[in-house]
Amino acid sequence: MTALWRNLTMGRMLAESGRGGSTPHEATGAMREAAGRENSRWGAYSWLAPKAEMQARHAGFPGPDGAGLPGSGPPGPLAGFACAVKANLAVEGWPCDCGSRLLQGYLSPYDATVVRRLRAAGCGFLGVAAMDEFGMGSSCEFSCHGPVRNPWRPDCTPGGSSGGGAAAVAAGLAWFALGSDTGGSVRLPAHCCGVVGFKPTYGRISRFGLTAYASSLDTVGILARSVGDAALVYQAIAGRDPHDATTAVVPVAPCPDGPPDRQWRVGVVRPGPAQALEPAAAANFTQSLGIAGKVFGKMKDVDSLIDEVDVGVYTILAFAEAASNLARFDGSLYGQRGRQAEGGRSFGRMVRAVRSAGFGPEVKRRILLGTHVLSTGYRARTYDRAQAARRRLIAAFAEGFSRCDLLILPTASGGAFPLGSRLADPAAMYATDRFTVPASLAGLPAVTIPTGLDDRGLPLSVQLVGPPWSEATLLAAAQALEAEFRFRERKEAPWNR
Amino acid sequence: MESLKAGGLRPSVGLEIHARLVTRRKLFCGCPSVADAVDNSAICPVCMGLPGTLPVFNEDVLEPAVRLGLALGCAIQPVSRFDRKHYFYPDLPRNFQITQLERPLGLGGLFAIPRGDGGDELRVRIRRIHLEEDAGRLAAGPVPGMVGVDLNRAGAPLVEIVTEPDLDDGAAARAWVLRLRQLMVHLGVCDGAFESGSLRCDANVGFVAREGRGGAVGAGAWTELKNLNSPGAIQRAVDHEIARLSRRIGSLDAMRRETRAWDAAAARTVLLRVKEGSPDYRYFREPDLPDVVLQQAWIADQAARLPESPLDRERRWRERWGLAAADAAALGREPAVADYFEAVASALAGEPGGVGSPAQAARLAARWVLTEILAFWQGVGIDPDPCPVPAGKLASLLGLLAAERISGKAAKGVLEALRADPEADPPALVRDLGLEMIVDPDRIRTWCREVIAAHPAEAASLASGKTGLLEFLAGRVLAKSEGRASPPLVKNILRALISR
Ligand SMILES: [Zn+2]
Numbered sequence: 001m002t003a004l005w006r007n008l009t010m011g012r013m014l015a016e017s018g019r020g021g022s023t024p025h026e027a028t029g030a031m032r033e034a035a036g037r038e039n040s041r042w043g044a045y046s047w048l049a050p051k052a053e054m055q056a057r058h059a060g061f062p063g064p065d066g067a068g069l070p071g072s073g074p075p076g077p078l079a080g081f082a083c084a085v086k087a088n089l090a091v092e093g094w095p096c097d098c099g100s101r102l103l104q105g106y107l108s109p110y111d112a113t114v115v116r117r118l119r120a121a122g123c124g125f126l127g128v129a130a131m132d133e134f135g136m137g138s139s140c141e142f143s144c145h146g147p148v149r150n151p152w153r154p155d156c157t158p159g160g161s162s163g164g165g166a167a168a169v170a171a172g173l174a175w176f177a178l179g180s181d182t183g184g185s186v187r188l189p190a191h192c193c194g195v196v197g198f199k200p201t202y203g204r205i206s207r208f209g210l211t212a213y214a215s216s217l218d219t220v221g222i223l224a225r226s227v228g229d230a231a232l233v234y235q236a237i238a239g240r241d242p243h244d245a246t247t248a249v250v251p252v253a254p255c256p257d258g259p260p261d262r263q264w265r266v267g268v269v270r271p272g273p274a275q276a277l278e279p280a281a282a283a284n285f286t287q288s289l290g291i292a293g294k295v296f297g298k299m300k301d302v303d304s305l306i307d308e309v310d311v312g313v314y315t316i317l318a319f320a321e322a323a324s325n326l327a328r329f330d331g332s333l334y335g336q337r338g339r340q341a342e343g344g345r346s347f348g349r350m351v352r353a354v355r356s357a358g359f360g361p362e363v364k365r366r367i368l369l370g371t372h373v374l375s376t377g378y379r380a381r382t383y384d385r386a387q388a389a390r391r392r393l394i395a396a397f398a399e400g401f402s403r404c405d406l407l408i409l410p411t412a413s414g415g416a417f418p419l420g421s422r423l424a425d426p427a428a429m430y431a432t433d434r435f436t437v438p439a440s441l442a443g444l445p446a447v448t449i450p451t452g453l454d455d456r457g458l459p460l461s462v463q464l465v466g467p468p469w470s471e472a473t474l475l476a477a478a479q480a481l482e483a484e485f486r487f488r489e490r491k492e493a494p495w496n497r
Numbered sequence: 498m499e500s501l502k503a504g505g506l507r508p509s510v511g512l513e514i515h516a517r518l519v520t521r522r523k524l525f526c527g528c529p530s531v532a533d534a535v536d537n538s539a540i541c542p543v544c545m546g547l548p549g550t551l552p553v554f555n556e557d558v559l560e561p562a563v564r565l566g567l568a569l570g571c572a573i574q575p576v577s578r579f580d581r582k583h584y585f586y587p588d589l590p591r592n593f594q595i596t597q598l599e600r601p602l603g604l605g606g607l608f609a610i611p612r613g614d615g616g617d618e619l620r621v622r623i624r625r626i627h628l629e630e631d632a633g634r635l636a637a638g639p640v641p642g643m644v645g646v647d648l649n650r651a652g653a654p655l656v657e658i659v660t661e662p663d664l665d666d667g668a669a670a671r672a673w674v675l676r677l678r679q680l681m682v683h684l685g686v687c688d689g690a691f692e693s694g695s696l697r698c699d700a701n702v703g704f705v706a707r708e709g710r711g712g713a714v715g716a717g718a719w720t721e722l723k724n725l726n727s728p729g730a731i732q733r734a735v736d737h738e739i740a741r742l743s744r745r746i747g748s749l750d751a752m753r754r755e756t757r758a759w760d761a762a763a764a765r766t767v768l769l770r771v772k773e774g775s776p777d778y779r780y781f782r783e784p785d786l787p788d789v790v791l792q793q794a795w796i797a798d799q800a801a802r803l804p805e806s807p808l809d810r811e812r813r814w815r816e817r818w819g820l821a822a823a824d825a826a827a828l829g830r831e832p833a834v835a836d837y838f839e840a841v842a843s844a845l846a847g848e849p850g851g852v853g854s855p856a857q858a859a860r861l862a863a864r865w866v867l868t869e870i871l872a873f874w875q876g877v878g879i880d881p882d883p884c885p886v887p888a889g890k891l892a893s894l895l896g897l898l899a900a901e902r903i904s905g906k907a908a909k910g911v912l913e914a915l916r917a918d919p920e921a922d923p924p925a926l927v928r929d930l931g932l933e934m935i936v937d938p939d940r941i942r943t944w945c946r947e948v949i950a951a952h953p954a955e956a957a958s959l960a961s962g963k964t965g966l967l968e969f970l971a972g973r974v975l976a977k978s979e980g981r982a983s984p985p986l987v988k989n990i991l992r993a994l995i996s997r
Contacts, residue, residue: 088548088549090549103548108548109542110547208549208551210549211548212551215784243551244551245554246785246786246787320781324583324779327591328546328591332587333545333546333590333646347585347586348585351585374780379779
C-alpha cells in the first residue's frame with residue numbers, strides 16, 4: 001500500500017492527522033528517509049538537508065527520540081510540512097549553485113524572502129532541487145549535476161527549468177517545491193510531471209533571494225500536489241516585500257473556498273496553425289475544453305493571443321537581461337575560480353578563464369546572444385523592437401481581459417520529451433515554451449493543472465491565465481476544474497505506485 | 498596659442514563631477530555610507546552583489562540631490578529612472594553600475610561665478626545631474642602579489658554633474674569647481690573632501706570655433722581626462738592638455754579621441770585608451786527599480802527652503818556692508834567661517850553703544866575674523882566645533898573696542914585670554930587684566946608733559962609744523978601708559994600742549 005505521505009495533499013494530510021492519523025511531522029520524517037533512498041533514481045534533489053539540520057531548524061520535525069521539537073508560538077499553517085527549494089533560491093548556509101559548475105560550493109549567507117516566510121509558517125526544507133543551469137533550459141538536462149529523470153518515465157525529461165522540484169513532488173519526495181518561472185520554468189515541468197504549477201503575477205511574490213535570470217520576467221512559482229496546496233503556500237509567501245522594490249502593495253485576497261459567487265467568463269485561446277499540438281495533446285485539449293465547459297459554462301474563443309513571434313521576443317529580452325545579470329559571476333568574490341585562473345596575470349584573464357570553464361554551453365549561448373542584442377548598432381533592430389512587441393502583447397491581453405475573466409490554453413504542445421531529443425536543436429528547445437512565454441511577457445498569473453495522459457503515458461495539462469492580481473479567482477477556478485479531472489487518483493501516477 | 502587663433506579655434510572644456518552625497522545609508526542597501534572604516538566592514542549581500550539580492554532605492558538621497566540640482570538651476574524631472582552600465586572591473590561587484598542615463602534627475606541649469614575680483618561672470622551651463630552608485634576600491638590584498646577589494650564604498654550614493662563645454666582654461670575650471678564645492682558644502686549635500694574621494698572630477702578638453710568662424714578645422718571634444726582629484730590637478734591637467742592638443746592641431750592626422758589620465762608626478766597627461774576602442778556599456782533600464790517619481794509640490798517646497806547661496810551671500814556682504822570682494826570671498830570660502838562671521842557681525846551690530854551702523858560693525862568683524870580668527874583657526878583645521886572663540890564673545894570684545902573702551906593691543910590680549918577660556922566674559926576680562934582704556938585727561942596730560950620734556954627737539958619740530966612727529970610722541974605716551982591710554986585722547990592732548 002502506498003504511504004500516505006507519498007500521495008496525500010497537505011490539506012488531506014492535515015485532515016488525516018486531525019482524525020488521529022500520523023502527524024505532518026512524522027510524515028515529513030518518513031519522506032526525508034525515502035528521499036535519501038530514492039533520490040538517485042530521479043536526481044530530483046542536487047543536495048539533501050542533513051537530518052540533524054532539519055531537526056535543529058525545523059520546529060516540530062521528529063528528533064532522535066521521535067518526538068517533535070516544540071515550536072515557538074502557535075504552529076503556522078504549514079507546520080510540519082517541508083518542501084524542495086530550487087537551487088537558485090537562497091537558503092542560509094545551503095548550496096545555491098543554480099545548477100552551475102561556476103557556483104559549486106557557494107553557500108548562501110542569507111534566506112530568500114520566500115524561504116523566510118515559509119519558515120515563519122512552520123514549513124521546513126528537505127533539500128535543494130536540481131535545475132537547468134541558471135534557469136536556462138526546458139528539460140533539466142543543462143545542469144552540472146546531470147539530467148533529472150521524469151518519475152513517470154525515467155527515459156524522459158521532467159521539463160525545465162524547475163524540473164528537480166517537479167520530479168520531487170511527482171515522486172512523492174516533497175510536499176511541494178519552490179521554483180521559479182521566467183518563461184514557463186514552473187508550468188512546463190508541472191505539465192511534464194503531472195503536478196500543479198503556479199506562477200503569480202509579476203510583483204506578487206518577492207524575488208529577493210532568487211538568483212536573477214531575466215529580472216523583468218522572473219517570478220517565484222510553486223509546484224504542488226494540488227491547487228489547494230498551491231494556494232496554501234501562495235498565501236504564506238505572497239505580498240509586498242521591502243527588499244524587492246518591484247513587489248506590489250496590492251493586497252493578497254484569500255482564495256475562496258467552495259463554489260464561486262458568480263459565473264466566470266472564460267476565453268479559449270486556441271493554438272494557431274504554426275503551434276499545432278501533437279495529436280494526443282490536441283485530443284486531450286479538446287476533451288479538456290469539454291470538461292471545462294461543464295464547470296465554466298459556455299466559453300468563447302478569444303482571438304489568438306499567442307503568436308510564434310512571442311518566443312523570439314522573449315528570447316531577445318530574457319537573454320539581454322541574463323547577460324547583464326550573469327555578469328557578476330566572475331569568480332572574484334565567490335564561486336569556483338578554478339585552477340585555470342590561479343596563474344592569471346590580470347583580472348580580464350581571470351574572468352575569461354572562470355566564465356569559460358564555469359558556464360555550460362546553453363548559458364554561454366544566451367549570454368552571447370544577450371550581449372549582442374544590446375550592442376551599439378544592433379539594439380534598435382532587436383532589443384528595442386522586442387520591447388515594443390512586449391508592450392503590444394500586454395495591451396492585447398488587457399483587451400482580451402476586458403471581455404473575459406480567465407483564459408484557458410494548452411501548457412505545451414505535447415507530453416514530456418525523451419532525454420537528449422532536443423539538445424542539438426536550441427530553437428526547438430526554446431519553442432517548447434511557446435504557450436507559457438506570453439503570460440510571462442505580460443506578467444500575468446497562470447496555473448497549470450494536469451488533465452490526462454498522452455499515448456506514451458505521460459501527463460498533459462491545461463493552463464489558466466488571469467489578469468494581473470487575479471490569483472484568488474484563478475486558483476479558485478483551477479480548483480473547480482481540478483475536481484473534475486481527478487488526476488491525483490490515477491493508478492499509474494508515481495505517487496500511487 | 499597663436500596657431501589656434503589663426504585656426505579660428507578656442508579651447509573648450511566641460512567637466513563631469515562626481516560628488517558623494519552625505520547620507521546615513523548607501524544608495525541601494527541599508528549599509529552605512531562611510532568614508533573611513535576598516536576594509537569591508539560596511540558591506541552586506543546587496544552591495545556585494547551576491548546572487549539573489551536586489552537594489553532598493555534609498556529615498557534619503559533625494560533631498561540632497563534635488564537641493565543641489567535646484568541650486569544649480571536644473572529642472573528637476575518629475576520622473577527619472579535607473580539604467581545599468583556594464584563593464585568588468587574587480588571593484589564593481591555586479592560588473593555593472595546602476596546609474597541614470599536616459600532619464601536623469603535634473604536637466605539644464607547654470608552656475609555662474611565671479612571671475613577674479615568682481616568684474617564679469619564665468620557662466621557655465623549644466624547639462625544634467627543624475628544619481629548613481631559608487632564602486633568599491635582596490636586595496637592591498639591579504640596575500641602578497643594579489644589585489645584586494647574594499648567594498649565599503651560600493652553602493653555609496655553619488656551625484657554626477659555634467660557641464661556644457663563652457664570653460665576655457667585650467668584656472669577657470671579650478672575656480673569653478675572650487676565654487677561648486679563651496680556650494681555643495683554650504684548646502685550640506687557633500688563633504689567636499691577631494692582627499693577622501695568625496696569629490697572627483699573628469700574633464701573633456703577640445704576646441705570650438707570662434708564666433709563667426711563656424712566649421713573650423715579641429716573643432717571637437719578630443720580628450721577625456723580622468724580622475725582629476727584635486728583643484729590643482731584640474732588646473733594643471735586641463736592647461737597641459739590644451740597645450741598638447743594645440744601643438745597637434747596643425748596636423749589633423751594626429752587628432753583622435755582619447756581618454757587620458759593626469760600623472761601628477763610627471764606633470765603630464767598619459768594615454769589610457771583611444772576612444773574608438775572604448776567599451777560598449779550596453780546600457781539598459783534597471784528592471785529591479787521602479788521609476789523615481791517626485792511630486793511637483795515637494796520639488797517646489799525644496800526650492801523654497803533652499804538657503805541663500807554662498808555667491809548671493811558674498812554679494813550681500815559687498816553691496817550692503819561694503820566688504821571688499823577679496824575679503825568677502827575669503828570669508829565665504831568655508832561655510833563654517835562664513836557662518837561665524839555672520840554671527841559676529843550681527844551680534845556686534847546689537848552691542849550697546851558706539852558700534853555705528855551694521856555695515857561698520859560688519860567691516861570691523863570682517864577685519865578681525867580675517868586676521869585674528871582665521872589665522873589660528875587654520876592652524877587647527879576649520880571646524881565649527883570646537884569654535885576657537887564663541888562668536889558672541891568676539892562681538893562683545895569688538896564692542897568694547899568700537900566704544901574705545903580698550904585699545905587694539907588690549908583687545909588682542911583679551912582674545913588670547915578668551916582662547917584659553919572661551920567661557921570668560923570679555924568686560925570682566927578687561928577689568929581683571931586691567932586693560933580698561935585710560936580716558937582720564939589729567940593722567941594723560943601728565944604723561945604728555947613728561948614725554949615733551951624728555952623729547953624737546955621733536956616737540957619743537959612738531960610745533961613748527963612737522964606733523965609726522967605727532968605719531969612718534971604719541972607712541973612714547975602710549976608706552977608710558979602700557980598701551981592703555983586712549984590714542985585719540987593722547988593725540989588731542991599732545992596737540993593742545995604743543996600749540997600752546
Ligand atoms: Zn550593503
